[in-house]
Amino acid sequence: MNFHELRLFKHLAGTLHFGKTSRACNISPSALSRTIVRLEEEVGFKLFYRDNRSVELTDTGKMFRRFVQESLDNWAQFCDSARSQEQVLQGEISIYCSVTASYSVLSELFARFRQLYPKIHIKLQTGAAARAIGMITEGTIDITAAAKPDKLADNLCFKTITTTDLVFIAPVVPCETAEIVKSGKLDWERLPMVLSEQGLSRKRVNSWFREKGLKPDIYAEVSGHEAILAMVRLGCGVGVVPRLVLEKSSFAAEITVLDITPRLQPYTVGLCLSAKRLASPLVRAFWDIVDTEESSSGK
Numbered sequence: 424m425n426f427h428e429l430r431l432f433k434h435l436a437g438t439l440h441f442g443k444t445s446r447a448c449n450i451s452p453s454a455l456s457r458t459i460v461r462l463e464e465e466v467g468f469k470l471f472y473r474d475n476r477s478v479e480l481t482d483t484g485k486m487f488r489r490f491v492q493e494s495l496d497n498w499a500q501f502c503d504s505a506r507s508q509e510q511v512l513q514g515e516i517s518i519y520c521s522v523t524a525s526y527s528v529l530s531e532l533f534a535r536f537r538q539l540y541p542k543i544h545i546k547l548q549t550g551a552a553a554r555a556i557g558m559i560t561e562g563t564i565d566i567t568a569a570a571k572p573d574k575l576a577d578n579l580c581f582k583t584i585t586t587t588d589l590v591f592i593a594p595v596v597p598c599e600t601a602e603i604v605k606s607g608k609l610d611w612e613r614l615p616m617v618l619s620e621q622g623l624s625r626k627r628v629n630s631w632f633r634e635k636g637l638k639p640d641i642y643a644e645v646s647g648h649e650a651i652l653a654m655v656r657l658g659c660g661v662g663v664v665p666r667l668v669l670e671k672s673s674f675a676a677e678i679t680v681l682d683i684t685p686r687l688q689p690y691t692v693g694l695c696l697s698a699k700r701l702a703s704p705l706v707r708a709f710w711d712i713v714d715t716e717e718s719s720s721g722k
Contacts, residue, residue, distance in 0.1 A: 424465055426498060428458050429491045430563075432470070435459065436488045437561040439478040447563060462487075495562070496699070503703045513542035516705050519559075520568035521552040522649060527671045528568050528584055528692055536712050543705055551646040553622025559695055565706050570623045570665075571691040580701065582694045582713050587667035589624055589687040590680045592651075598658030604681065611635070615642035615660030617651050624648070627687050628663050634685075652678065665690045 435444045435455070445452045463470050470484035480488065502514070520529060525547065533545065548564065555569035559579060571581050593604045603614055611632070616639045619625040632639050642660040645651055649672070651662040656674045661681070667690075669675055694713060700706045 424462055426495065428462060429495060431455060431458050432462055433488070433491050433495065434561060434563055435471075435478070436480055436484065436491075437563075439480070441473075441478065492562075499703065503705070511542055512540050512704055512708055514705050515544040515546055516703075516709055517546045517548065517563075517565045518567065518709075519548045519550065519555055519564040521555075521647065521668075522549045523668045523671055524552070524568040524692070525549055527667055532584075532709075532712055536709055539712070540705075540708055543708065551619075551622070552648060553619055553625070553646070556695060559697055562697070565700055565703070566694055566696045566709060568692065569695045571693060571695075572623060573626075575695075578698050580696055580698050580710075582710065583691055584693045584713060585667070587665045587690045587692060589627060589663060589690055590666050590669065591661055591663055591683045591687075592655050592669060592678050593661050593681055594655050594658040595677050595679055596656070596658050600658055600660050604661070604679075609681075609683075611637045611639060613640055615640050617643045617645065617654045617660045617662040619648070619651065619663075620644035620646055623690070624663055624665070631685075631687055663687065665692075667692070 431444065431448055431450065434448055435441065438444050438447075441452050441455055444450075445455045448455070450458075459471065466483070466487060468483040469481050470487055472479040472481055518529075536543070536545070548558075552570065555567040556572060556579075558564040559567055559569075560576070568584070571583070575581055594601050600615060603609065616628075618628055618639075618641060628639075643654060645654065648664045648668045651664050652669065652672050652674050654660070655662040656677045666680070669678065669680070672678075694710060696706065696710065701710060
């Protein structure tokens with residue numbers, strides 16, 4: 424077995440879904456399956472119960488997961504110790520964020536980090552904002568730019584970069600949704616909604632409707648705020664996105680922000696990582712760049 428195989432096992436043990444792991448790790452499902460079979464042959468026991476509908480860790484698989492975590496942690500500590508002996512930091516860190524966050528929240532940090540640490544390579548992966556915290560807890564990413572959850576796990580650290588409103592948005596293009604909005608009589612149980620399928624914004628929208636005693640008419644559930652903007656622009660319904668995402672979008676002129684009360688709780692956006700990853704000089708260097716940026720801007 425090698426570290427690549429162990430990382431694949433660890434990710435699969437977290438998702439319990441061959442499709443999700445194969446997509447996240449850029450490996451075909453068949454190649455992932457062969458890797459797991461090789462590990463099981465080397466260990467001498469089944470690591471997963473699996474059929475066409477579900478995947479579960481066996482008792483041996485749970486023991487092996489602890490072994491894998493300890494092995495990967497020890498390897499990371501060794502690599503970090505070796506790098507700390509170098510006068511110039513070099514190596515690679517992995518970062519996950521939404522497409523919008525990559526150029527609206529992180530672009531200045533990337534520029535300054537590149538200037539200070541030219542030999543550290545950033546491996547950037549983009550995707551739905553709702554997946555960000557999960558990528559950290561699964562151990563597949565070093566750092567993520569994410570919205571701070573209402574309750575942060577004890578083993579995670581969060582550093583604020585900015586705060587942005589969470590707003591209701593509607594289309595400008597002539598359509599049934601626009602007509603309902605213009606009438607000023609918002610029948611929320613009849614107004615089609617385009618919402619995130621999961622994540623913090625969905626939780627807050629659900630809570631907002633519960634407090635009003637309403638059941639929303641959900642037209643579509645999508646992955647990513649950018650997809651919500653695209654569908655609202657076309658007149659599919661009313662959506663909810665962070666204002667920062669809207670302001671940075673090329674669709675901003677084709678979408679209007681609704682003045683709705685009570686307002687949704689705003690987003691606190693920042694960097695998130697596992698506390699133990701702060702032991703890495705490379706990860707710590709990027710983590711500390713936020714303080715440098717705040718200090719230089721007079722915040």
